[in-house]
Amino acid sequence: TLEKTLGYQAWIGNQATLLTFSLGPLSAALVVRWGVRPVVTAGAVLFSAGMFLTATTNEIWQATLTYGVIGGLGGSMIYTPTVGSLPAYFQERKAFAISFAQSGRFLGNVVLVPIFTMIRDSYGWRSQCIFMGSIGLLVLIMGLLYRPRHLQPDVTKPSVKDIIVGLCRSQRHIRFSVWLWAVTLHFFQIFLVLFHLGRHAECKMGVDPTKGGNLIIYLSLVAAICGMIGGIVQDHITNKMLPLQLVIFIGGVANLSFPSLTTYSHLVGFAILIGIADSFLSLMSIIPQHLVGSKEAVNAFGVLACWGAMASSLGGPAGGWVYDTYGSYDLAFYLAGSASIISSLLMFTDYIFARRVPAVEQKQDERKPVPDIVLSKETSI
Secondary structure (H helix, E strand, O other), rough: OOOHHHHHHHHHHHHHHHHHOOHHHHHHHHHHHHHHHHHHHHHHHOOOOOOHHHHHOOHHHHHHHHHHHHHHHHHHHHHHHHHHHHHHHHHOOHHHHHHHHHHHHHHHHHHHHHHHHHHHHHHHHHHHHHHHHHHHHHHHHHOOOOOOOOOOOOOOOOOOHHHHHHHHHHHHOOHHHHHHHHHHHHHHHHHHHHHHHHHHHHHHHHHOHHHHHHHHHHHHHHHHHHHHHHHHHHHHHOOHHHHHHHHHHHHHHHHHHHHHHHOHHHHHEEEEEEEHHHHHHHHHHHHHHHOOOOOHHHHHHHHHHHHHHHHHHHHHHHHHHHHHOOOOOHHHHHHHHHHHHHHHHHHHHHHHHHHHHHHHHHHHHHHHHOOOOOHOOOOOO
């Protein structure tokens, strides 16, 4: 049964997270075809249904379907359209607005995770699922409040072929493609740290489990604050990729220093540095629009979410495999640190490509508003 299979419970949760991000291209295609509001509201319904149904399950395959597949699909239809369409709503302070919205994922770790834990410990995991489904209903209300940014009643809905071409076109853009490869390298370290930092503190240093869990809270708070500060900086500089490069490089150095950490205070410092590095999740969201323009921003963000999901999903298993083989996480963090530093250095190639391949779409966006088909009047409820 589910209560006795902790390993499968963790796998089901990881599957939901993986699907939320890896289905980014599918969610982007739905947005291009139907619009932001219909997709987000449908996603909220799916997510809530998945959580409520999970509360009634008794077998692993049932929870895999309801929580992992239905909940993961619903989460993807909420996340990708919301973040990918944000650039169309802001002409000023665009980077700050996006980073502010993205910081919600970190603040959620701080606020909701303790609540989920309390409900699970006091009333059981079924009650926790019901509570999560109720949150999905709140998202449904928020989704219904979405308003189109550019009104153009005569826009024709794209065909499936047009959608596929749009997704491929975002990847063919040389500057976006190189940047995508670079940032994907850094995604590897996310779940490596989240899954194994607390375990390392408890098993290797004898730290109390509560204090081990606090490390993730410190990390999340710092990531949220640094993300918003970085968004303000991005709004005031031309090179919007520079803050992203800096925090990724800091993350690489922090991961490389992990084997030398010997006390809990060292781990707190490490969590703070990784929090700074994880603010890249907020800072990166403006880059697709900056490189390919608002018209392709949703497609590009969907592709980015998919690649990031595949890379980050390797971090947790890699850390577990290294620990089981060598009895230490050192090698895994060396790999993660090296990947992050290479990621930061690889982004310098954008300065070379910028001279040969200017962001034509971005210049067009700055000259005049481009009606965005995903936010048009016709494609909204």
